[in-house]
Amino acid sequence: MKRIPSLTVASIALLAGGCSDQASLTAPIDGNSLAAAADIPGQVIVWNNADAGPGSFRAAIALANADPTFRTVAFQPSLGTIHLSESVVYSGSQEMGIKGNHATIDGSGCGCDAFVANGGGHMQISALTIANAPGVGVGIYLPATRTGTLQVGLLGVRIVGNGLHGVHIDDQVGGATGFDSDAGIRLRMVSTTISGNGFRSGFSDFDGIRVDEGGAGRIWSRISRSQVTGNAGDGIEFDETGDGDVQLITLDLTLDRNGSQPQDPTDLEDGLDIDEAGAGSVNLNLWRTYAIGNFDEGIDIDEDGEGDIVALLVEVDAVGNSDEGIKLSEGGGGSVDFLLHQVDAADNGDDGVQIEEAGTGDLTGRINRSRINDNAGNGVDLAQADSGLGRALLVNVTISGNQGQEVDASGVDVTRVR
Numbered sequence: 501m502k503r504i505p506s507l508t509v510a511s512i513a514l515l516a517g518g519c520s521d522q523a524s525l526t527a528p529i530d531g532n533s534l535a536a537a538a539d540i541p542g543q544v545i546v547w548n549n550a551d552a553g554p555g556s557f558r559a560a561i562a563l564a565n566a567d568p569t570f571r572t573v574a575f576q577p578s579l580g581t582i583h584l585s586e587s588v589v590y591s592g593s594q595e596m597g598i599k600g601n602h603a604t605i606d607g608s609g610c611g612c613d614a615f616v617a618n619g620g621g622h623m624q625i626s627a628l629t630i631a632n633a634p635g636v637g638v639g640i641y642l643p644a645t646r647t648g649t650l651q652v653g654l655l656g657v658r659i660v661g662n663g664l665h666g667v668h669i670d671d672q673v674g675g676a677t678g679f680d681s682d683a684g685i686r687l688r689m690v691s692t693t694i695s696g697n698g699f700r701s702g703f704s705d706f707d708g709i710r711v712d713e714g715g716a717g718r719i720w721s722r723i724s725r726s727q728v729t730g731n732a733g734d735g736i737e738f739d740e741t742g743d744g745d746v747q748l749i750t751l752d753l754t755l756d757r758n759g760s761q762p763q764d765p766t767d768l769e770d771g772l773d774i775d776e777a778g779a780g781s782v783n784l785n786l787w788r789t790y791a792i793g794n795f796d797e798g799i800d801i802d803e804d805g806e807g808d809i810v811a812l813l814v815e816v817d818a819v820g821n822s823d824e825g826i827k828l829s830e831g832g833g834g835s836v837d838f839l840l841h842q843v844d845a846a847d848n849g850d851d852g853v854q855i856e857e858a859g860t861g862d863l864t865g866r867i868n869r870s871r872i873n874d875n876a877g878n879g880v881d882l883a884q885a886d887s888g889l890g891r892a893l894l895v896n897v898t899i900s901g902n903q904g905q906e907v908d909a910s911g912v913d914v915t916r917v918r
Contacts, residue, residue: 543572549579549603557582557605561590565619568594575601575628584610584633590617600628600657607633607662614638614662620646620683624653629660634700637662642671646683649717654689663700665710666731672714672741684717684744691725698732699761705769707733708758718744718780724751732761734773735794745780745807751787759795768796771821781807781834790817791825798848799826808834808861814841822849825875831858835888838865845870850877852902862889863912869896878904884911893917 544563547555557573564570571594581604588605590596596617605628607614613635617623620643630637637659642650652669659666669687672680689709698706708731713719719738728735735758740746759769771791776782782803791798798818803809809830818825825845830836836857845852852872857863863884872879879899884890890912897916899906907914 542570543574544570546573546575546579546603549582551583551585558588561588564594564596565591568592571595572597572599574599575603577601579603581606583608584612584614586610587612588615590615590621590623591619593619593621595622595651597624597626598628599626602627602629604629604631606631607635607637610634613664616641618643620650622651624651624655625657626653626655627657629658630662631658632661634663636664636666636668637697638667639665640669642681642683644681646671646681649684649686651686652688654692656690657692659692659694659697661696662698664698664703664706666694666697666707667709669711671717672712672739680714680742682716685711685713685719687711687719687721689721689723689726693726694728694731694735696730704761705733705767707731707735707737707769709736710734711738713738713740713742713744715742716744717742719746721747722749723753726752727754729754729756729758730760731758733769734758735771737773738775740776740780741778743778743780745783746774746776747783748774749785750789753789755789755791755794755798757793768823770794770797770800772799773797774801776803776807777805779806782809784809784811784813786813786816788815789813791821792817793820794822796823797821797825797827800824801828802831803829803834804831806833809836809838811836811838813839813843816840817844818848818852819844820847824848824851824854824877826853828855829858830856830861833859833861835861836863836865840865840867840870843867843870843872846873846875848875848877851875851881851904852877852879854881856881856883856885857888857890858885860886860888864889864891866893866895867897870898872897872899872902874901876903878902878906878908880907882907882909882912882914
């Protein structure tokens with residue numbers, strides 16, 4: 501039998517560890533004019549809320565595009581709202597920190613994406629609201645020649661009411677041609693709200709946060725103290741079509757009421773949706789994460805290649821979703837190892853917890869001290885469809901009031917300890 505995952509010191513250290521390679525994006529904010537940037541190496545100041553011209557956000561980004569020594573754009577306090585007439589595009593390849601100082605970028609009058617970065621430089625945005633653009637709120641697009649790891653930070657940011665994706669980080673630049681970059685993507689999000697995006701009339705499948713990775717790189721993300729709520733498509737969607745892994749660590753994350761716009765019936769919308777189609781694995785550390793009232797699944801993890809799913813969920817609520825509360829599905833030759841601890845999966849439109857392994861790999865895991873009640877399907881649905889090992893331990897798990905079976909196990913030996 502494979503080792504069942506446990507709450508280890510290593511897991512806690514991984515959760516607590518920061519992204520040290522993000523630290524270089526910090527710089528002091530000072531100065532009251534563009535000229536002051538000469539006294540603060542690498543920094544350019546936004547000192548008014550004009551759409552264009554000296555002292556504007558657009559002019560500051562244009563200066564950084566032209567001069568790679570500029571690595572910080574800092575807003576003066578109390579600038580209020582900047583109304584865009586067209587997209588602001590950062591094309592530089594140097595790392596860039598945008599310090600918003602609680603200003604608002606409003607794209608309602610531009611008919612466009614609000615902010616676009618396409619030069620391949622690391623990006624950190626802090627204390628800034630980006631709202632109401634008919635297109636994407638923040639679009640970060642990797643050049644096909646990008647290598648290494650692109651780092652994106654969203655710290656104290658609000659992305660609200662944009663017509664398409666709230667945030668789109670896209671490394672699937674080659675599409676069907678296969679010329680996606682070899683870079684990976686590292687997303688860090690702290691104290692950030694992504695809400696009400698994707699409702700543009702005539703468009704569907706636009707999410708709160710969408711990360712598309714198509715080459716050899718991986719997706720690594722750490723999200724804490726944030727809300728991703730009320731978006732038309734998935735709250736968060738990670739789409740990894742290459743051989744790289746997906747690793748997600750969350751702490752105090754809310755994923756409520758996403759997917760409420762009518763969507764493509766072949767791709768319904770979830771609170772959290774991870775699709776890994778290559779040889780890579782999906783590794784989850786979800787702590788105090790709440791997926792409530794989403795249109796399809798609360799948490800939907802699909803690994804269709806040779807990789808594994810390793811899932812640690814602690815104090816996770818998946819309640820009142822229209823389909824499964826928690827779904828872990830491995831369709832290739834990999835295994836599924838899981839530990840669910842103090843999970844509440846109740847009042848969902850199908851199974852409370854569904855875990856399946858359709859290939860030759862193993863399905864092993866444990867559910868502790870959890871409540872899985874009043875679902876329209878089974879309470880717990882476990883399926884090992886091929887020659888691999890299937891074994892699960894349920895300890896002090898309350899399972900009642902479900903319209904299907906308490907535990908439906910196909911190819912899995914289940915031990916319950918009350």
